[in-house]
């Protein structure tokens with residue numbers, strides 16, 4: 001039987017670090033905001049020690065962006081309050097935690113995950129965490145996934161769309177997908193630059209368009225290799241409405257039949273319909289209708305993409321969802337969907 005505390009922890013409502021027992025529940029109930037706000041499943045934290053380490057590794061312009069955004073717990077809470085976000089599940093964005101040194105990556109993953117657990121414990125009901133993993137180091141990522149999920153009780157893990165060119169369908173990831181599948185883990189897939197970014201970006205930041213292609217690229221890889229079918233219990237959450245996934249799904253199925261890939265995997269359309277998708281970015285007016293034509297509305301969750309999206313832009317995008325009109329009350333709908341995802 002799943003206890004109340006387990007359910008609350010699964011929903012990111014209860015910290016599991018430094019606090020135990022009934023005090024935790026009492027504190028959570030005391031500080032939890034009123035129901036009805038948004039649940040943000042695409043929300044980034046950038047502690048100073050993380051940015052310092054990235055800069056020391058030579059990453060001054062993350063994915064070609066002109067600067068690292070500033071971040072603090074206080075500014076994150078202020079953005080949430082201004083935008084009407086009740087809860088945010090924190091994640092480390094691209095470029096992740098592996099800057100070239102495997103031992104340093106494993107240590108940084110542990111540090112950011114401990115930090116996020118501490119933030120969640122300090123602000124019950126406001127924050128959860130999709131833990132960072134030090135891919136492409138498989139063994140270290142397995143160890144950290146188990147620690148984060150079993151000991152820190154993270155809401156899930158974050159995987160970048162590729163890790164130094166290893167895409168999610170890569171068979172070498174099987175040991176990691178096995179432990180994630182065993183736990184029915186939520187896996188938040190965040191795009192990153194493709195391996196040949198300097199060639200295809202044409203001097204522009206990768207988030208402009210390459211992120212949207214890399215999300216689709218890794219989803220197609222996950223499907224085409226059959227890895228999605230081999231690990232059916234993982235709950236996959238793709239960023240930015242799946243990128244260009246809705247636009248390429250039919251074409252992928254057409255070509256996979258031509259190429260004989262239909263012998264080794266299920267179709268792209270039916271597979272993509274199993275995923276969850278967040279609304280981070282610019283979902284309206286055109287992207288969200290394309291996404292819902294593929295997946296309907298029950299697996300769409302809200303994402304702000306703060307702090308890589310400014311508070312003002314996050315507010316505008318949230319309001320665009322609230323004011324979409326028609327039958328789609330996206331604020332209510334995405335909160336109900338996220339609650340279902342986080343508590344099951």
Ligand SMILES: [Zn+2]
Pocket residue numbers: 042044093190239280305308
């Ligand atoms: Zn993001």
